[in-house]
Amino acid sequence: TIHSIPVEDPAGNLVGVVKFFEEEEPADTVLSFVLEHDLDYAYKTAILTHACDVLECTREEALLFELPVDLGTGQDAELLIFEEEDPLEAIDTFCSDHGIDSGGRDMLIAEAMASPLLDFDLEQPVIWRQNVQLEEGVSLGLVEVRRGEEPADVIYDFLAEVDIEDEDLRDRAHSFLVGHACRLVPCTRLEAVVWSEDIQLEDDTYIGTVSVFAGREPVDDIDRFVKHHGLDPDYRDAILMQCCEEVECTREKPLVYSKAVSNEHSQPIGTVEIFEDDEVVDAVVKFVIDNEVNLDIIALKNYFFQEACGRPGAVCTRNVAKLWEKTVQDEYQELGMLAIMEDREAADQAWEFLEDKIEDKTNRTNFFFNVMEVICDDDYVTCNRQAPLVFGPQSITGPDGEIVGFLEILLGQEPVDACYKFFAKYGLFAKDWDFNSVFKQICSLPGVEGTCQR
Numbered sequence: 001t002i003h004s005i006p007v008e009d010p011a012g013n014l015v016g017v018v019k020f021f022e023e024e025e026p027a028d029t030v031l032s033f034v035l036e037h038d039l040d041y042a043y044k045t046a047i048l049t050h051a052c053d054v055l056e057c058t059r060e061e062a063l064l065f066e067l068p069v070d071l072g073t074g075q076d077a078e079l080l081i082f083e084e085e086d087p088l089e090a091i092d093t094f095c096s097d098h099g100i101d102s103g104g105r106d107m108l109i110a111e112a113m114a115s116p117l118l119d120f121d122l123e124q125p126v127i128w129r130q131n132v133q134l135e136e137g138v139s140l141g142l143v144e145v146r147r148g149e150e151p152a153d154v155i156y157d158f159l160a161e162v163d164i165e166d167e168d169l170r171d172r173a174h175s176f177l178v179g180h181a182c183r184l185v186p187c188t189r190l191e192a193v194v195w196s197e198d199i200q201l202e203d204d205t206y207i208g209t210v211s212v213f214a215g216r217e218p219v220d221d222i223d224r225f226v227k228h229h230g231l232d233p234d235y236r237d238a239i240l241m242q243c244c245e246e247v248e249c250t251r252e253k254p255l256v257y258s259k260a261v262s263n264e265h266s267q268p269i270g271t272v273e274i275f276e277d278d279e280v281v282d283a284v285v286k287f288v289i290d291n292e293v294n295l296d297i298i299a300l301k302n303y304f305f306q307e308a309c310g311r312p313g314a315v316c317t318r319n320v321a322k323l324w325e326k327t328v329q330d331e332y333q334e335l336g337m338l339a340i341m342e343d344r345e346a347a348d349q350a351w352e353f354l355e356d357k358i359e360d361k362t363n364r365t366n367f368f369f370n371v372m373e374v375i376c377d378d379d380y381v382t383c384n385r386q387a388p389l390v391f392g393p394q395s396i397t398g399p400d401g402e403i404v405g406f407l408e409i410l411l412g413q414e415p416v417d418a419c420y421k422f423f424a425k426y427g428l429f430a431k432d433w434d435f436n437s438v439f440k441q442i443c444s445l446p447g448v449e450g451t452c453q454r
Contacts, residue, residue: 001019001020001021002020002021002022002055003019003020003051003054003055004017004018004019004020005017005018005020005047005050005051006018007033007037007039007043007047015037015039016033016036016037018030018033018047018051020051020055025057025058025059025062025063026048026051026052026055026057027048027057027059027060027061027062027063027083028062028063029051030044030047030048030051030062031044031062031064031083033047034047035117044062048060059082061082061083061084061085062082062083063080063081063082064081064082064083064085064115064117064118065079065080065081065087065112065115065117065118066078066079066080066081067079067108067111067112069094069098069100069108071098071099071100072206072208077094077098079091079094079108079112081112081118086121087109087112087118087119087120088109088120088121088124088147088148089147091105091108091109091112092105092148094108095108096188101208101209101211102150102193102196102209102211103196103197103198103208103209104206104208104209106198107198107206124146124147124148124149125146125147126144126145126146127145127146127147127185128144128145128151128181128184128185129142129143129144129145130142130143130177130180130181132158132162132173132177134169140158140159140162140164141158141162143155143158143177145181145185150187150188150189150192150193151178151181151182151185151187152174152178152187152189152190152191152192152193153192153193155174155177155178155181155192156174156192156194156214157192159173159174171215174192174214175190178190191213191214191215192213192214193211193212193213193214194212194213194214194247195211195212195218195243195246195247196209196210196211196212197209197210197239197242197243199225199229199231199235199239207229207231208225208229210222210225210226210239211225212243212247217249217250217251217254217255218240218243218244218247218249219236219240219249219251219252219253219254220254220255222236222239222240222243222254223236223254223276224254225239226239240252251275253275253276253277253278254275254276254313255273255274255275255276256274256275256276256278256308256311256312256313256314257273257274257307257308257311257314258271258272258273258274259271259272259304259307259308261287261295261300263293263295269291269293270287270290270291272284272287272304274304274308274311274314275313276313277313277315278314278315279315279316279317279318279321279322280304280305280308280309280314280315280316281301281304281305281316281318281319281320281321282321282322283304284297284300284301284304284321285297285301285321285323285342286321286323286380288300289379289380290379301319305319320341320342320343321341321342322339322340322341322342323340323341323342323378323380323381324339324340324346324375324378324380324381325337325338325339325340326338326374328353328357328371330358330367335353335354335357335358336353336357338350338353338371340375340381345383345384345385345388345389346372346375346376346381346382346383347372347383347385347386347387347388347389348388348389350368350371350372350375350388351368351388351390351411352388354367354368354371365411365412368388368411369386372386385410387410387411387412387413388410388411389408389409389410389411390409390410390411390448390451391407391408391409391415391445391448392406392407392408392409393406393407393408394406394407394408394442394445395407396422396438404426404428405422405425405426407419407422407442409448414452415439415442415443415448415451415452416439416452419435419438419439419442420435423435423438439452
């Protein structure tokens with residue numbers, strides 16, 4: 001004890017003795033004594049004034065609340081709340097100084113509210129209000145932001161409640177109102193949070209708060225959070241499942257790369273988007289088909305191979321796009337996965353697939369046309385013909401060894417008809433080519449042999 005002060009009541013009765021110790025702030029000691037003996041607050045002022053005449057006092061306000069906080073960076077900070085200080089304002093300042101998000105702020109408020117020494121006024125004062133009108137002059141009502149609230153969130157909720165059907169108008173109204181509010185009151189962001197959740201590991205270690213922002217796909221924000229904190233991908237799936245129960249989700253894969261594309265006149269065409277585990281070449285080719293543009297597809301592919309293939313999550317295992325892929329099943333069994341690639345005719349790929357699956361040619365042919373109907377109905381597949389090649393393309397050379405053209409025979413087509421069309425197309429009758437001789441040679445080739453019925 002470095003000093004003591006006896007305290008008496010108005011009648012001269014001894015209430016107790018205030019004892020001061022080294023390394024203790026006198027204001028804190030006096031407050032503890034006053035609270036312990038249920039004394040009027042005027043006693044604190046009188047006792048502290050007397051004490052500070054003798055002892056060194058660094059402040060007049062007593063410390064009401066003290067909490068060590070792990071910042072998650074290997075460093076700790078102490079949240080201190082003194083007399084005459086608004087608890088919420090002190091917590092907000094602490095969070096702002098140390099970059100603590102809204103989830104961490106809520107946890108600190110919960111800890112502080114458990115202290116009997118702190119008085120929380122949860123009905124915070126309004127710091128900004130605005131009467132909102134549409135462009136036509138129709139009033140939507142009054143939006144108010146209270147101290148401690150994020151203007152972007154309050155304005156977003158307000159606009160959602162008044163139910164503006166025009167999404168573009170709602171976005172413009174939000175942007176305008178947030179910009180106006182943030183010129184007058186504190187804002188930490190311009191985008192509204194539509195969903196958030198505090199994330200803890202299995203051992204209850206607090207990781208942080210994951211937030212999903214308005215106008216973004218939830219999986220993109222959640223994936224960014226998971227990667228930032230080095231969490232296992234399973235955490236992303238679990239968080240996304242929980243999020244999608246409360247907000248709209250349109251996909252499960254995060255966007256790993258996007259790039260706006262313009263034509264030769266620098267006019268914007270659209271944006272190529274590549275999602276996790278997607279082949280880059282598939283996204284590029286389907287972008288060209290979707291936008292019906294005439295671009296140098298080879299140059300476009302090469303550009304995206306260079307720009308996107310190094311991005312985590314992008315896949316580059318081939319340079320030919322897969323336009324269609326589905327599991328094929330006949331009336332008896334599942335036949336397997338059929339893929340249609342961009343570099344070959346769909347009919348040829350489908351026929352080759354079925355040749356290995358259905359032995360009977362009649363059954364195979366009938367089923368083939370059913371499959372082709374589905375394939376050719378897809379927006380990404382162009383079917384230049386409905387029948388596959390059963391022979392060719394076979395190069396046909398003239399007497400000088402120069403290639404005249406390529407002979408092709410389709411499924412169901414008589415070889416003699418295909419040969420006749422070939423002769424007519426290249427003017428071989430006029431050149432006195434021997435049709436019968438060429439036809440016999442064709443009929444003796446593998447793939448055609450035994451099919452020449454006339």
